[in-house]
Amino acid sequence: MVRVLFLHPDLGIGGAERLVVDAALALKQRGHEVSFLTNHHDSTHCFKETADGSFPVQVVGDWLPRKLFGRFYAFCAYMRMLYAAFYASFFMPQREQVDVVFCDLISVCVPILRLARHRPRVLFYCHFPDQLLSSREGLLKRLYRAPINWLEERTIGLADKVLVNSKFTLRVFQDTFRHLRTTPDVLYPSIHTQYFDQMVQKLDQRCTVLDDTVHPRVPRNAFIYLDINRYERKKNHALALRSLRLLGDMLPALDFKRCRLIIAGGYDTRCLENVEHYAELEQLMTELKLQEHVVLLRSPTDEEKCRLLYSAHCLLYTPDNEHFGIVPLEGMYFTKPIVALNSGGPTETVVHNSTGFLCEQEPKSFGGAMYQLFRDEALRLKMGDLGHKRVQQKFSFDAFADRLNSIVHELRPKSSSKKLE
Template sequence: MVNVVFLHPDLGIGGAERAVIDAALALKSRGHTVRFVTAHHDVGHCFEETKDGTLMVTSVGDWLPRKILGRFYAFCAYLRMIYAAAYLVFFSGLKLDVVFCDQISACIPVLRLSGAKILFYCHFPDMLLTQRRSFLKRLYRAPIDWLEEKTTGMAHSVLVNSKFTAGVFRDTFKSLTHIEPEVLYPIPDFTAFDQPVEPPSEQLLPACKVIFLSINRYERKKNLSLAIRSLALLKEELSSLDDVHLVMAGGYDERVNENKEYFKELSHMTKELNLAKHVTFLRSFSDAEKRTLLKYSTCLLYTPSNEHFGIVPIEAMYMKCPVVAVRSGGPLETIAHGETGFLCEPTPKDFAAAMRKFVENGTLAEKLGKAGYERVMKKFSFVAFTSQLDNIIGQLCED
């Protein structure tokens, strides 16, 4: 049995959070002791396992600022993570065999002082997640980018979430050519998805023949407007949208200005395009509601480009819900074009063409949904994920 502590910046309800929670559940199922240390944990905005006692969570350093004068988000995030690492090493009193950290590598030098093995899970290089349009921004980011690369190389083992991210890792971190990150697909624990699914309420899903579903955080990089513009084009081609509806379900946090701003932009867009009665917005939802959405929707529209992996398409296919996604990044590895869904260019024209197939062919969703479930069971098994991660932890402790 190994004592594993997961160190994560913010245990909200995003894909990164889902990935580390499922990793913890996998290791716990193999008899290891697991718990979380995080800089922020809001029981009103988190996954069920982190508040119902399934996983022990300790939150430290939430008093530290998330921003300074409306800026310096990265600096503050690094500071909060380093503080959490210092608490874990010097004050927690926990026995540490392995520390599994992700997103922010700046804490690794502190973690190395514990004598534990450090496993870093790279969802995507942080330096690629922000633009540098001004000289001051480039000046600000330069030491942060250097620190990210330097500290990532200090981990005993580095994992990435897809072959796509592995390629980006090699191209980005030029000084880490000696590191060959291992691909560990962040496969969810499907146990919860096997529970009985409640029939949808009118507030959750309208009584329509064809329901398109989008599940993603309300962030501009997720390109949620693509789903709305594609629906508008579909309306033009079909003359009407009788019995067709789009549900925009997204993670939403009042603390995040972008969430609030983008939600308003999308709401305004639906009114401008005369789609208000054909689009329903959901801001955050329970796990049970998510299962209902996936089970009773015709297909999932997954709109981000160059997505690092994408857990939601895997969940959708497991629930026999076909996926229409952008032809780039992780979906290239998870979705079989024409068999479990469709891979498209990130344009309303391409997406609308794929959506039209489901409107005109009433049996297509069932056919592709069944194939999607079979693909997940064959290639993205949680059992295989658990075994791979357990072996990685075992090898780390033996070295």
């Protein structure tokens, strides 16, 4: 048994948060003692495993500002994580000291953890280089980001082990951090298939009793395109809307009347971009005259998301150069064909013309795939079945858990191993 602490900035709802929760579940299943330390945790806006007592969750430093004068988000995030790292290293009670710290997103905490009296081993999971996630337009922005970017590269190199989420991210990592001698290993995220299996069983039973619909604005005979992603501009939800408009021009009016696009995105009122982009999508929906065909949902629960995946006919995945993308795996496991952009992580999960379509970033290409799936039910069902099998064979939760378990055992300090023996 290894004592593992997950150090994460904000245990909200997102791909990075889903990864750390699944990693914690995997290690707990393998008999390890797992806990979380975070700067922020809202029990009404999080994955249920962090709120239902599955793991101890401790919040430190939430009183520190998230921004200064409406800016300096990265600086504040680094300061908050430094505070958490100091707490974990020097102020955590002796009985709560750990063997391995799993941290991600912000690497500035790594050198602080190495200074801890009990010296835990540090595992850093790189979803994507932080410096590439922010726009660096203008001289002042570049000057502001320069020391932060320098710190990111130097501090990642101090971790005992570095993992990345895809071969695509590995290439970007090596191109970005050219001074590092560290060669990360690829650990693909997985999905908690046992939970999904339980939900499918419940939904199967429900459907035999109730003839209801997934949403009041979605008719029972609707053909549902589902788009799951946070309400951020880089997630490119506008492509789904414009492609749906083009689909409406290709289909007969009676057929298009059945079509519905459900966008289900993470939405946090503390995040200005979430609020602004949601309003932008509402406006675009009106401009394209799609009000009757589109439903915008904010922060669906795990159960709601499962019901959406269960009821949908096709999953749309619109981000360009996404680092990995857990949603296509979820869609494939629910036997849904995937329509995604031909870039980034989806090129490693979606097999073109087999489990879905990899398209160009334009409505003509995306809408054409949506049209083909609407017209060809046999193809849609075949792709869904192949997608489910691909997740089982290549991205199973057991394989993910076994690999992570092996890495944690390798990292465990020798002194800890002797004590356990």
